[in-house]
Amino acid sequence: MKKFFLIFGISILFLFFWIGKSYNNLVKLNEEVKVQWAQVENSFQRRADLIPNLVNIVKGVSNFEKNTLIKIVEARSKATSLNIDANILKQEQIDNFQKIQNNLSNKLSRLLISIEKYPNLKSTQNFSDFQSQIEGTENRISIERNRFNKKVNFFNIYRCKFPNFLIANFFSKFNEKGYFKSNIFNEKPPIINFENYFIFPYIIL
Numbered sequence: 001m002k003k004f005f006l007i008f009g010i011s012i013l014f015l016f017f018w019i020g021k022s023y024n025n026l027v028k029l030n031e032e033v034k035v036q037w038a039q040v041e042n043s044f045q046r047r048a049d050l051i052p053n054l055v056n057i058v059k060g061v062s063n064f065e066k067n068t069l070i071k072i073v074e075a076r077s078k079a080t081s082l083n084i085d086a087n088i089l090k091q092e093q094i095d096n097f098q099k100i101q102n103n104l105s106n107k108l109s110r111l112l113i114s115i116e117k118y119p120n121l122k123s124t125q126n127f128s129d130f131q132s133q134i135e136g137t138e139n140r141i142s143i144e145r146n147r148f149n150k151k152v153n154f155f156n157i158y159r160c161k162f163p164n165f166l167i168a169n170f171f172s173k174f175n176e177k178g179y180f181k182s183n184i185f186n187e188k189p190p191i192i193n194f195e196n197y198f199i200f201p202y203i204i205l
Helices: 002-058 066-081 091-115 125-160 164-168
Strands: none
Touching: 002 066, 002 091, 002 125, 002 164, 066 091, 125 164
């Protein structure tokens, strides 16, 4: 009888040890996803912060397409007003976030194409500075999105393995996370090529 209780006690201890280890690993991986999501949001916010500078550069041109400026301001407003709960990050949320950001990318691409018609504006120092900043920002967006997808992949694989999913299913914060996908929501935006071969890596993913 004592032997039975000993075995039973050891089994209970082993079970608690296994539950604790799996739970802690889920917490760790989940936090890594949340931290990387913050990096994604920061990179998109940096791009949004650059757009007012571009609008200020071009709005002084008397015959510049006003409607183009209005559309990009509206797209920026939608992109910056969207709030995503980092504790959930379901595929539907990621898809909606990406759709709105893609829309802003489209509007920004069209604005830059419009600037091609104004060589004097394009050659200014202000526009050159913007071009350099947006290039770095778009590269950062691409990098952070890819890093986020990798973190999500690690998390989803771990939480779906047996017996980890038995624990994960008890906590909503351990639900499967969504991925960034290819640009499937909008028409393919135009690719911008400047004289120094600057392009939008984010747009052509």
